[in-house]
Amino acid sequence: MPVRQLNHRLSRSFFRKKVTEVAVDLIGQRLVRVIRGKRLAGIIVETEAYLGLPDQAAHTFNGRHTERNHSMWLDGGHAYIYLTYGMHHCLNMATGREGEPVAVLLRAIEPTEGLDRMRKLRGQAARQDKDLCSGPAKLCQALAVDRRLDGIDTTQNSSLWIERLRTQPYAGSKIIATARVGVDYAGPWAHKLLRFYLVNNPHVSR
DNA sequence: TTCAAGATTTCCT
DNA sequence: GGAAATCTTGAAA
Numbered sequence: 001m002p003v004r005q006l007n008h009r010l011s012r013s014f015f016r017k018k019v020t021e022v023a024v025d026l027i028g029q030r031l032v033r034v035i036r037g038k039r040l041a042g043i044i045v046e047t048e049a050y051l052g053l054p055d056q057a058a059h060t061f062n063g064r065h066t067e068r069n070h071s072m073w074l075d076g077g078h079a080y081i082y083l084t085y086g087m088h089h090c091l092n093m094a095t096g097r098e099g100e101p102v103a104v105l106l107r108a109i110e111p112t113e114g115l116d117r118m119r120k121l122r123g124q125a126a127r128q129d130k131d132l133c134s135g136p137a138k139l140c141q142a143l144a145v146d147r148r149l150d151g152i153d154t155t156q157n158s159s160l161w162i163e164r165l166r167t168q169p170y171a172g173s174k175i176i177a178t179a180r181v182g183v184d185y186a187g188p189w190a191h192k193l194l195r196f197y198l199v200n201n202p203h204v205s206r
Numbered sequence: 207t208t209c210a211a212g213a214t215t216t217c218c219t
Numbered sequence: 220g221g222a223a224a225t226c227t228t229g230a231a232a
Binding site: 088105136137180181183185 | 211212213214215216217
């Protein structure tokens with residue numbers, strides 16, 4: 001059995017679990033981005049699971065496979081980064097196996113390293129620290145994540161990855177499940193409890 | 207070929 | 220509280 005050490009890059013096996021399980025287990029882990037040798041990082045406090053073919057809210061609903069969403073079909077641990085509303089990027093982690101188009105959207109992190117650089121990247125709109133990464137597009141801007149990183153394997157040598165901070169269920173605060181944000185169009189899937197976040201954490205979106 | 211709407215955020219009223 | 224910014228995608232024409 002491999003030893004699951006802390007502060008090490010999450011491996012392939014972590015991401016090959018069920019997508020909802022990964023979404024919950026990612027809460028409390030650390031997202032890391034390195035830019036020109038400098039570490040920008042934060043604790044994941046909010047995620048959403050997208051379940052693929054049957055999920056009307058997923059980009060891969062009904063087997064859709066386009067240039068944009070190709071990374072969602074990759075093996076667990078690959079980054080799926082897309083442009084939404086023609087201007088904002090969103091970061092997801094592909095889960096499951098190659099050919100299984102499911103992913104976890106990273107919606108918010110609590111910034112812990114490189115806040116000075118994040119403020120520059122975010123600009124005027126980020127008046128307080130809780131404005132830096134409290135939304136899927138905000139955290140991408142704060143970490144300089146865009147389509148150039150789409151499809152990278154975060155379990156290998158890359159400038160973006162997730163570090164393990166815990167092997168047990170998160171103990172710092174309670175995790176709650178609610179409906180996903182911005183998917184009112186998804187019929188019965190709009191109401192499913194596939195959004196997870198830390199109760200009372202000020203860095204959660206909205 | 208044209209069109210409407212989206213896994214969002216920001217700024218103005 | 221509401222509108223604008225603006226690329227991708229699927230459906231309509």
